[in-house]
Each structure stands twice: as structure tokens, then as C-alpha cells.
Amino acid sequence: MSDRIAQARRLLLEPAGLDLHHLQQAMEHLTAGDVELADLYLQLGRLESWVLDDGIVKEGNFSLELGAGLRAIHGEKTGFAYTEVLTPENLLEAADSARAIVRAGQSGRLAVSPTQAPPDLYPVFDPIDSLPDDDKIALLQRLDQVARQADPSVRQVTVSLVAAHDTVLILDEAGRLSADLRPLVRCSVQVIAERNGRREQGSAGGGTRGSLRYFLEEGRAEAYAREAVRQALVNLDAVETPAGAMTVILGPGWPGVLLHEAVGHGLEGDFNRKGLSNYAGRIGEQVASPLCTVVDHGALPDRRGSLTVDDEGTPTGETVLIENGILRGYMQDRHNARLMGVRPTGNGRRESYAHLPMPRMTNTYLRPGDHHPEEIIATVKRGLHAVNFAGGQVDITSGKFVFSLSEAYLIENGRITAPVKGATLIGNGPDVMTRVSMVGHDLALDPGIGTCGKEGQSVPVGVGQPTLKVDEITVGGTAL
């Protein structure tokens, strides 16, 4: 039996006085009748956060989340119930509620067997204990100091440090048992700077699936503090953004939010099965410039969006979504894969036991091309260099997406000039992807800060891309 399963049993089942035969009984109940797919998802979530604000560590919070979600599926129908009280009786009751969606029938005997465990992508320990509390406090104070010393215009500094650990144990209708232990840490710094009566903010941060010590290594956390100050200072000098259509150069790394919105969501299996996405039924068609190859990869070591197995127990891996501009495939969970007659891709994710799984992205990025970033910028007569984003949103039916820029510059005659403030980009996914005319060799993934929302469920994700040139996109600003 794999180590992860043994640990998950120890953390999840033992304290509740449960063992595998209770899960087996619940699954037999859940699948009594016309059930095609079913799963039982047990989760223990622990999270600790600290906040420094206004010069002092004034807040800390610890939260504990424990529960089991049970799901039964027949055709397109799903029954779902969950409980936060882990007793054998409650599991059976939830199983009865969930399977009420299908015709009742005889229950069969189920043999529970652990699945072949994929290799570890990240450590399994609980990162809350990866640094003594005193050291966490000292780190927050140090970052406050670094930010305040970086420039006299810094007025406010807020630093947060979050460590979380999720233990999940998943049993499916065939008796396959899998488990994952998922550490996640995040550090962020936000500053407000003021000069000549003008105030602006800047923020930076990062994270990984690993230890809080990650932030102490290579001066990472201190670099976040300096970066937040740098951004605030840039914004203090920012001028109004010109409004209208223009060429936009997107920087490497976090601007990969572009792909997440313009391409990613539209390629999630559920939207395509239901014919709601503007990419539905277009496999094999040219949907982007031939320079674009976009993949989703859930098995990158230590990445925020990575999972050894997804929330349905499917091992993650690399899924090619677009290859040289041709649409190759969708991201799938078990339910949509079954209905579409394809294999699950390890993209079945859920926020918690209290939410239903659906196809979600993991780490989504565009593969590098062969241009030097400076060479790309030099080709632009008048345009925008978009370096950092506050976030994005997409309407998967119309394909319209937006990004809100937090750092951007004008490009005039091939040179980067003044910073601009409050710019928004808006476009249509397939249109914009077709207008990608140059791709840099500088692929970078984001620093570990992404959270994606879909139908009210949040999950950690990664994005990435090299420098990209988009020939025309509408830029929202105040200057005509």
C-alpha cells in the first residue's frame, strides 16, 4: 500500500474511528442501483495565516476543514451529498441521499484496492510546522522593514504568510483507492506609496507546494518586498492609458493569464460537451496562430497548480490543448470524459468535499518560440508592453475575455517609454490567438500566485508564457 494512502488513512480515518470497510460499505450503498460513476472524497484541510499590517503582526488565523463528499452519476445526472460529521451512519445517510437520483437496486460487493501511486511531485508534510512560529513572525517583520527601507515614499505595508495542507482520500465505484497530501504555501506583500499627494499601490508575492523555508531561500521573500515597492513607484509615475486598438507585447510569466482566459476555460470538457464554449466541436481546426502551442501540465514538480492525482484519483500529466495553432484536445474529468468517449486527463478538480468536481486547469502555458524579447519590442511602432496583471475573466460562450493590467508601458518607435495606469485589455479568444505574430524564447511560469474561480469554486493554478506579440487588441484607457 502506498505511503500516501497509509498517511491519509492515519490523518483522516483513524481520528474518526473509521476504517476502509466503512468506506467500502458507504460505496456499496452509493452504487446500489443504476450508478455508472461514483466517488467518495474525504478531506482534511488545515490552514494557518499570519498578517502584518500597519507595522505589527496583528492577526493570525488557523482553520480546520473536515468532511466527506459522496457522488453518484448516471448518464448526465449527478446526485451529491456531503457531511462534516464523519461517522459510519452519516456516510451511509449521505450515500442514500446522493444515489436517490438513480433507480434503486441491489448493492454488489466491492473490493477496495489501492491504485498504483504516481511519483511524488512535492513533499507530503504539513508546511504549517515547517517553520517555528517565532521565525514566521520574524519573516513578516523583516519584509515590513525591507519594504519601508526600500523607498521613503512607502506609507503602508501589508504582508501575509499562508501555509495550508490538504489530505484527500478518494474511493471510486470500482474500489480504486487513491490519496494525496498537498502542501501549499504563499507569501504576499502589498505596499502603498505616496509622493506629492498621489498614492499608488504595488504588490508582489509567490508560492509553492512545499515548505515555508522556500521564502527564506535565495532571498525570495525579500525580493517580493522590493518588487512590491518598485511597482508602486512605477505606478506613481504612470500616465493615462491611451484608449483604442493597438499592438500589445505581453511579458513572460504571469501574463500567461491571457492563455488561461482566452483559451483555457473554453477548452474545459464540460463547456464543450454541453456545446456552450465557442471552441465546441472545433478539434482539428486552426484556432490560433501556428506559432502557438498551449499545454496544461499538472505534473510539474512543486508548482502551485500541480497535483499527483486529481480530485478523482486520476494521475495528472501533460495535455496538449493547441499544437501549432491546431485545436487538439480538451481538459477532462471522469464524468465528461465518459460522456464524450475520451480518456480523463487528470483535470477533475474541486474546491473541497462540499463541492462537485469539474474539469479545471492545473498549470497552463504556451511553449517558447525563438525570438529575443528585445527583438520583439523593437518591431512595435506604437503599442503597449503589458508586464503584470491584476487578473482576468472570460465569457466562454462569446469568447470575450478581459485582463486588468497592474503594470504596463507605452512602446514608441520600438522603445519602452512611459508607464501607464489602469489599463484593461479586451478581446475574443480565437481572434487574439490568431493575431499572435511573434513568440519569445523566454518561457517563464508565474511565481506561484494564481487562483482560478469557476462556478463559485476556487482552486490554485499556475500560468506561464514567453514574451508574445499580439498584433491588435483593444486597450481600455482614459486618454483619447
Added chain:
Amino acid sequence: MNLSVEQLEEKVADLLAEARKLGASAAEAAVSTNAGLSLTVRLGDVETIEHTRDQGLGVTVWFGQRKGSASTTDLGPDALRETVARACTIARHAAEDPCTGLADPERLATDRATLDLDLHHPWPLSPEEAADLARRCEAAALDFDPRITNSEGATLTTGEGSFVYGNSLGFMGGYPTTRHSLSCIVMAKDGDSAQRDWWYDSRRAPEELADPEAIGRTAGERAIARLGARKIATCEAPVLFRADVATGLARALIGALRGHAQYRQASFLLDSLGEQVFPDWVRIHEDPLLPRGLASAPFDNEGVATRAQDFIHQGQVARYVLDSYSARKLGLQSTGNAGGARNLAVESSGQSFDALLQRMDRGLVVTELMGQGVNPVTGDYSRGAAGFWIENGAIAHPVEEITIAGNLREMYRQLLAVGNDDQIPGSLRTGSWLIERMTIAGH
């Protein structure tokens, strides 16, 4: 089974006792439980049935002026003890903060801890009955027009819960609530144009919920109206925010007036008490004691008595939105807004939506906003938008893939009218907002 208010009170009392045992000088705790049903019908068939059952507990402890908090969904005795112990550990590591602490005792809502605001109207609905309502709703949307070709379904959600808050000053209050919602999302298609839109209603009492057919028809009508949307040229023009998106402009105001944003100097309305930020006819207020209100509560998240009060009076900032902590930071008194403003309302200047179109004559009606482009520190506003282009006071054509930009301070100053079309679902009541001028980016 949901725990009763009395059972929750016992949990809160246990938590406060445990905190005292561990040496805390003060403590507060809140416990809630909720059970419900959420059912989705798509293209006439039941797609999902979710039986929801949530519980949670949060505790905050103080050791002198040091504070720590913890929460759990596991209400068993062991988890309860661990949760309080964790909060205590955190408090011992937190810094001394002269402003932290429980609410001032004289502001607690001691005399109305159990005030009945008529928030509890259970709906004993079977999955079959829920499916029937959702089916009727979706069918009305699909039947609205042959160009409604697809659906994300109609969802009926009903929930019943209880909540108790108590603190070591002896305050203990709680009450049961219910909430019932019905929503529908459909897709319209005509040639190359595919559009999606939705509508919903949400109420405390089932008999107040809008007819399923009315919700469905509105969803269908909204999706159809967007077909054939196109970009417009970059320009400056008046912008009318339809009531259901104008809510965001009122929320941004509350965000800027929050004590937390004020003392951190993170507000575009910094030090604005008494300042004229809107034209003098504008009044924005809250009504926390509204019977059956979605955001109604007799006391705030710290047990402080809530009250009807103005935030904007005659266009001026009448008060900030304060909890005890931010009030102390600013040398003011709590306004009973721990947890935010409740049942916020923007008073109308009296015109109908059509009258506002006439007044605008030529400009943009915004019916959808996208993206995060609101800077709370500077008020810079730049968001993706969709809606309708207006010529001669009437809709010329739907619009999409544009952005609107301005600054919230300017936009508030340039508010020309608030419509009387304020019958929108949700806890925030406002009509449509007509803003004199914004920059629109298109082709």
C-alpha cells in the same frame, strides 16, 4: 438535522469557557449551521441534486492586547479544544495592538439579541417539487424565442440555517434564517453570434420568490437582446449603468468608506468625512432591520447594535463604515458595520429607465462588466463592458468587446440621475446610474 439556536448557544458557551480556562482575558465565538438542497435542471432533465449541510465555528481570543483566531468545520469536542488552543497560540505570538479587543460594552445589542426580523421561512420542498420549479423556469427561457438554442440550466436552491454569536462580555445572540433562490442561464445563437445571459431571484420567504416563468423569460430576453452585438469606435460618451450592474458602483463606495481602508490610507475617498463627493440630491443609506431583508441583522459580527443610517447624505459623506477596531484606529465610534453595510439602498432621483435613455440621448448602456479593473487606492476605473448603444434616446444595437474607463471620484461627481427601476434581486437596492461622461475604447 440542523442544530437549534439553543444547541449553538451551548457550543458558544463551551468555547468561551474553554478560552477562559486557557487563560484568555477576552473571547468571542460564532457558530453556524445550514442545511439545504440545490437542484439543477438542464434541457428539461434533472442534472444535479446536491444535498448541502454546512457547519462552522470561529473563535477569537485575546491575551491582553494580543489577538488570535481559529475556525473549524468539525464541531466535535476534540476539534473544539484544538481550535481554541490554536487561537491561543497565535495570540501569544501576535503583537500588542492598543486598538484590538471586543466591542465597547455600551454598544452591544444586549436588549435585542433575539429580535425577530422575520428571516426564517423554511420551504419543505421535495426534490421532485424543486425539479418542477426549475423545469418551468428553464422551459420559459427556452420558449422565449427559437434562437434560445442551449442552456446551462435552471437551479433551485433552498437552505435553512441558524447562527449564534457570543462574547465574554456576556453578550449572546442568534437566530434562524432561510434563503431560497432560483436562477437560469441560457444561450442564444443567431448565425455567428452566440450569447449567454442569466437571471435570478433570491428571498427569505418562498412565497416572495418571483414566478419561475418570469425568471426564465427574463433570462431568455436578456440573452436574445445581446445577439448581433458589435464593437463601437473609441469615443467619449455618457454611460448608463443598468441597475443590476450599478450595484458595483455603490459597493465600491462602501469599500472606500470602510474604516480599514481609511486608516490604511488605501481609499480613494481618504479623509472624506463631510466632503461633497456626489451631487447634493444623492442619498445612500443602509437599513439593517428591514423585515425579511437578505442582509438584515439585529447586531453586527461583534454584537454591536445595527441601525438605519446614511453613508451619503445630501451628496456628502455622512459617516464611515466602521467596526470597533477601525473606529478606535480613527478615534471614532463603531457604526455597527463589522461585516459590512446591510441592505444598502441608493435613493432614486425619480426617473424611469426610459426617461434616462431620453435624457442621455446618445451614449452607452452598460449591462455587463468584466475584469478587476477598479483600483481602490486611486479610484481608477477601467473594465470590460457589454451593453447597448443608444441613439436619439432609443436602443440602436447591442455592443460588446469594449472597455469603459474613468475615475470613481469623477464618476460619483458626474452622477446625473439614479433611476426608479430599483426592483432588482439581492440585498442592494438601486436603480440605474447615469454618468455624464466616460472614455469608451473599441476599434
